[in-house]
Amino acid sequence: MxxxxxxxxxxxxxxxxxxxxxxxxxxxxxxxxxxxxxxxxxxxxxxxxxxxxxxxxxxxxxxxxxxxxxxxxxxxxxxxxxxxxxxxxxxxxxxxxxxxxxxxxxxxxxxxxxxxxxxxxxxxxxxxxxxxxxxxxSGYAGAGPxxxxxxxxxxxxxxxxxxxxxxxxxxxxxxxxxxxxxxxxxxxxxxxxxxxxxxDRAEERAEWARTEERTRIAREMHDVVAHRVSLMVVHAAALQAVARKDPEKAVRNAALVGDMGRQALTELREMLGVLRSGASVGGAGGGRVPLAQVGRVAAVAAAAPEDGPRLSEVEALVAQSREAGMAVELSVEGESGAYAPEVEQTAFRVVQEALTNVHKHAAGARTWVRLAHRGDEVAMQVENGPADGAGAAAGLPSGGNGLVGMRERVLGLGGVFVSGPTDAGGFRVSAVLPGGSAG
Known part of the structure; x- marks a missing residue:
């Protein structure tokens, strides 16, 4: 040294x-x-x-x-x-x-x-x-030089x-x-x-990168599981309410809860599989895999067209909320373009998280979902009216990270995100994303 x-x-x-x-x-x-x-x-x-x-x-x-x-x-x-x-x-x-x-x-x-x-x-x-x-x-001096x-x-x-x-x-x-x-x-x-x-700066950047990747993984897990689990809780509450009064409706609700649970488990298993595959590839030889590498694998895999959700699935997403008892309307303007996979995934997640928040905080409220295709960009808006309090007994927890995750996703792609209460007593979530390029 x-x-x-x-x-x-x-x-x-x-x-x-x-x-x-x-x-x-x-x-x-x-x-x-x-x-x-x-x-x-x-x-x-x-x-x-x-x-x-x-x-x-x-x-x-x-x-x-x-x-x-x-x-x-x-x-x-x-x-x-x-x-x-x-x-x-x-x-x-x-x-x-x-x-x-x-x-x-x-x-x-x-x-x-x-x-x-x-x-x-x-x-x-x-x-x-x-x-x-x-x-x-001086004693040697003579007449000449x-x-x-x-x-x-x-x-x-x-x-x-x-x-x-x-x-x-x-x-x-x-x-x-x-x-x-x-x-x-x-x-x-x-x-x-x-x-x-x-x-020191490299260590700070590495720590920042690890924190960012942990946040991204947590956001992916939240988006994958929270919506379906919230629907399961809503259906379970409805099942409890109608179990004795309407056995047939109770059976339908029970079937829906089972379907939602299986879908949530499937998506969770796919996410964990991506993490395991990324770790096994990066950790060949027995070495420990950095969390940042696992997070990058998860993020890339989540954005892949064959694994990530698409805008075409928004209609099915709205239908699931209708089956859970939500009065929700879907309107689409323009023709869908060839968007990049991460754009379609982010747009889907924004709508999904906004509907999840309606289930949690405004059960029974009338909701409007609007999609607008504007050539090189896509806009989405989820707005709900005031809650009637019917879902208060569901007891859905909230971590307070839904809006934060939506904002991070949209801003990360260079989009615009706005959220806040409406004059009518409801809540509105709006986002605009650049279309990017498919493939």
Whole structure:
């Protein structure tokens, strides 16, 4: 597993607490360099004291103080370079100058400051080298051109370049590499965060899809069973009322209840069969089948022409409601077109659920079912008058999901759905669906 940016920051924060150092090895390295630099400058301070006539202890102390400045190279690299430039005439601080220039070039100090300080270091080293070399070869000067005319400037130039160029170039390379690594690390952290967000969104979408499929399956089950079971309850109530008064009518009602029950069981068995077949196909090899896959199989199967209801079955649907005692009239306008299977199924379900609601909430009310074929669309309306209370004893339960399911079906196909009470005290359900294309 890879560590995220937050993990790296937390790991880095555990090593902080050493002033400006981030790691213990950085402390050890800088302390070691400072000790070596201080020792070097102390030894060079002895020679400096002898050349200038200062007391040797004073020269040693001066060297120790100057060399120990290297300890703060990470925090104040400019100070280290300035001290090394200042001690150049005393010919001390060789290590301090190299390390200081390297640190300055590798740091985030503006490049113009780095160029200026590098130039000052180069000029100082060139002047000191030129003076020392000229003093060394002055005894060889003759009447004609001597070595000081070309040897001294050339060697001084090489010495100055050797004291500045390698350190500065190495620092620039390391600084650029460090910045590149930080940029890549930040980009990796950004990608990890984006992947985490994408994973969260994918999980949200998957959960949303599962919820949608569960809702669709529940809606299908509701549409398949609720209508016929409601009719069965109505017929059972009528059977109870006329069992002793009119035995022949009671027998007819009992037969109707049996037919309704068998039809409900058949439709329920077909729906469960679709779910089982979808699960067996998708779950080959013993794997668990996702609910979304089962829901898609059920939805597709329910929309198939050979399995789903058709608009031509609305007349039989109305006849069943008439047999249950409902005063319902059916009117059809226009000629039926070649609608898509899901359009015909949705139109049938809307009429079916609307009639079921009339059985539940307005038993005995006069009802009108209207279908209108308008070329590229089909409209349906189910309207009932005020209830007379005759069916109150039926005790039909209501889950409150009928209108919601109808609306979801219609809007899902790009149609229009309107429902609400009428001025006469009844209720009206209207829907318009685009025809789509058959096949």
């Amino acid at each position: 890879t560590a995220t940016g937050a993990d790296r920051e937390a790991a880095g924060s555990t090593t902080r607490g050493y002033w400006w150092w981030e790691r213990r090895r950085g402390v050890a390295l800088d302390v070691g360099l400072a000790l070596v630099s201080a020792l070097e400058c102390a030894l060079e301070g002895i020679e400096f004291a002898g050349d200038t006539g200062l007391p040797v202890p004073l020269g040693v102390v001066f060297g120790l103080l100057a060399g120990s400045v290297l300890l703060v190279r990470r925090r104040w690299p400019i100070v280290v370079v300035l001290v090394s430039i200042a001690t150049t005439p005393a010919e001390m601080g060789f290590l301090m100058g190299l390390v200081g220039l390297y640190t300055l070039a590798a740091s985030e100090v503006p490049r113009r400051i780095t160029v200026v300080l590098t130039g000052m270091t180069f000029v100082g080293a060139f002047i000191v080298g030129y003076v020392r070399l000229r003093q060394s070869v 001597g070595p000081e005319d070309w040897y001294v400037p050339l060697v001084s130039l090489f010495m100055a370049l050797g004291l500045t160029a390698p350190a500065v170039l190495s620092g620039l390379y390391i600084g650029a590499r460090r910045r590149l690594m930080e940029s890549l690390r930040e980009r990796a952290d950004s990608l990890e965060r984006e992947l985490s967000l994408l994973a």
